[in-house]
Amino acid sequence: MNIMPDIKAVAAAIFEAAQTEILPRFRNLQADEIKEKSPGDLVTVADLEAEQTLNRALSNLLPGSVLVGEEAVAENPKLLQALRTEPVCWLVDPIDGTINFAHGVPLFATMVALVIAGKTVCGWIYDPVHDVMAMAEKGSGAFLAGKAVKVPSSPDFDRLSGCLHLSGYDRDLAAAAARNFEDVGPLLVLHCAGLEYQLILSGRLHYAVYSRTNPWDHAPGQFILDQAGGYTAHLDGSPYELNMLRHPSPLLATAGQGPWSDLCQHLFGLGK
Numbered sequence: 001m002n003i004m005p006d007i008k009a010v011a012a013a014i015f016e017a018a019q020t021e022i023l024p025r026f027r028n029l030q031a032d033e034i035k036e037k038s039p040g041d042l043v044t045v046a047d048l049e050a051e052q053t054l055n056r057a058l059s060n061l062l063p064g065s066v067l068v069g070e071e072a073v074a075e076n077p078k079l080l081q082a083l084r085t086e087p088v089c090w091l092v093d094p095i096d097g098t099i100n101f102a103h104g105v106p107l108f109a110t111m112v113a114l115v116i117a118g119k120t121v122c123g124w125i126y127d128p129v130h131d132v133m134a135m136a137e138k139g140s141g142a143f144l145a146g147k148a149v150k151v152p153s154s155p156d157f158d159r160l161s162g163c164l165h166l167s168g169y170d171r172d173l174a175a176a177a178a179r180n181f182e183d184v185g186p187l188l189v190l191h192c193a194g195l196e197y198q199l200i201l202s203g204r205l206h207y208a209v210y211s212r213t214n215p216w217d218h219a220p221g222q223f224i225l226d227q228a229g230g231y232t233a234h235l236d237g238s239p240y241e242l243n244m245l246r247h248p249s250p251l252l253a254t255a256g257q258g259p260w261s262d263l264c265q266h267l268f269g270l271g272k
Helices: 007-025 045-061 070-075 077-085 098-102 168-183 193-202 215-227 257-268
Strands: 034-038 041-044 066-069 088-096 109-116 119-127 132-137 142-144 147-149 162-165 207-212 231-234 246-254
Touching: 007 045, 007 088, 007 109, 007 119, 007 132, 041 045, 041 098, 045 066, 045 070, 045 088, 045 109, 066 070, 066 077, 066 215, 070 077, 070 088, 077 088, 088 098, 088 193, 088 215, 109 193, 109 215, 119 193, 119 215, 132 193, 132 215, 142 193, 142 215, 168 257, 193 207, 193 215, 193 246, 207 215, 215 231, 215 246, 231 257, 246 257
Parallel strands: 066 088, 162 207
Antiparallel strands: 034 041, 088 109, 109 119, 119 132, 132 142, 142 147, 207 246, 231 246
């Protein structure tokens, strides 16, 4: 099996799924096409149909590969083990930002990663509303909207903008950050990790902090950011782990290892 597909062919498959299954349903969903998987966690018919469409397309590109999709894992949590046990897997989040999509807010993305022997080797993030694709292949750099991209340097602290997603388990960290946010720029909440990673790539966002580390939400973005010169790690210094749904320490994505260390110290009082 040829385990390195043409990244442009994968991008085309993602584009096609968005055009046929996602965008036609945006702001056009019926009430019975939106369901709640768990409190506050929505799924729509567009999520389900797009995941199935991508499953077929990606399986054709790499016969014998296993698709680990967000919606498939919701139905069968044991499928997540394939990331450890199967040689070649696709990680798919058909609509990252489903809550936005379901409410007609144009902040959502489709995310895909190729995982070989437990390691991410390719990643794609597609913003269907603005037709912007970010993608990367290991050792070949990252691309945003068809152009090679390197993460711009971070500005001074008072000009930083970022996203903070901390749960109730992280009260001490949230309190520490709250005391220091007056020294930095605006705080944004997009409810879409895929778009937040794209914004860090473009330099319009400078950091993002996440408590939830579902692999379909972070494997593509973390990989693309890494290939573009960015840096992502947990606040305790440990590297991002592909198959861990919840890490005891939140994940911090930044423009590089230097900015990561500075933010850890300045916002959370950690390190150095």
